[in-house]
Amino acid sequence: MSLIAGLACSAGSLLVQIPTPTPTPYKTPKPTFTHTPIRTATFTPSPTPTETATPTPTETVTPTPTETPAEAAPPAQAAAQAPSEPAEPVATSTPEEPTATPTPAFPFNVVYYQHNTGSPGETRMTGWVRIDRGPGLFRTLAGYQMKTVASDGTEYLSEVSGDGTADSTLQGTGDNHRMNMKLEFRPYTAGTYRIFLVEGGVQVSPEIELALTADPLQYVHFEFFRTE
Numbered sequence: 001m002s003l004i005a006g007l008a009c010s011a012g013s014l015l016v017q018i019p020t021p022t023p024t025p026y027k028t029p030k031p032t033f034t035h036t037p038i039r040t041a042t043f044t045p046s047p048t049p050t051e052t053a054t055p056t057p058t059e060t061v062t063p064t065p066t067e068t069p070a071e072a073a074p075p076a077q078a079a080a081q082a083p084s085e086p087a088e089p090v091a092t093s094t095p096e097e098p099t100a101t102p103t104p105a106f107p108f109n110v111v112y113y114q115h116n117t118g119s120p121g122e123t124r125m126t127g128w129v130r131i132d133r134g135p136g137l138f139r140t141l142a143g144y145q146m147k148t149v150a151s152d153g154t155e156y157l158s159e160v161s162g163d164g165t166a167d168s169t170l171q172g173t174g175d176n177h178r179m180n181m182k183l184e185f186r187p188y189t190a191g192t193y194r195i196f197l198v199e200g201g202v203q204v205s206p207e208i209e210l211a212l213t214a215d216p217l218q219y220v221h222f223e224f225f226r227t228e
Helices: 002-017 075-081
Strands: 109-115 123-134 137-140 145-150 155-157 181-185 191-199 208-212 219-227
Touching: 109 191, 109 208, 123 145, 123 191, 145 181, 155 181, 191 219, 208 219
Parallel strands: 123 219
Antiparallel strands: 109 219, 123 137, 123 181, 145 155, 145 191, 191 208
């Protein structure tokens, strides 16, 4: 115990006896300054554009609205909804009409005049054959005949035409015509007749079909003509 106290006292004496160190002034060394030259900025001019580019407009595409298809009905439902259409009639082929036989061209034309002044004593037809050269200009032709076919098939030939002309009845009576041939056969016979002009038995005018009545009695005048 005394030992420890002695050590303590010694220690305390030691502490008291140690001199306090005098602080040595410390000088912080200054850094050595190195001169760095300041760089002068070099001006570089920006390039001036010679042409200002015009921006190309961008076409805006408007999308086409897509039609939404209607939902297809089921086959059975569609068949029930669709109205039944009548079956189309089958076209019946129409038979072609028979082609008419062309009428041959003849050198003479014909007109006729039918008068109710026939005689009960005879069936009478007169004719005039001529060439028309202009209004009021004509030439009567000789050497022609009227051929007449009756409804019963009987054929009759007129006298041969001459160069001159005569009256078919009487002047001023209303049924008179210029003529240069005539056909007369007895008695007066009503019925259908076919008349045309012939030269040497060859037909040279269209055929005229007419009917003579039983009442009144009639006679017929024909004019056969061609132009030059």
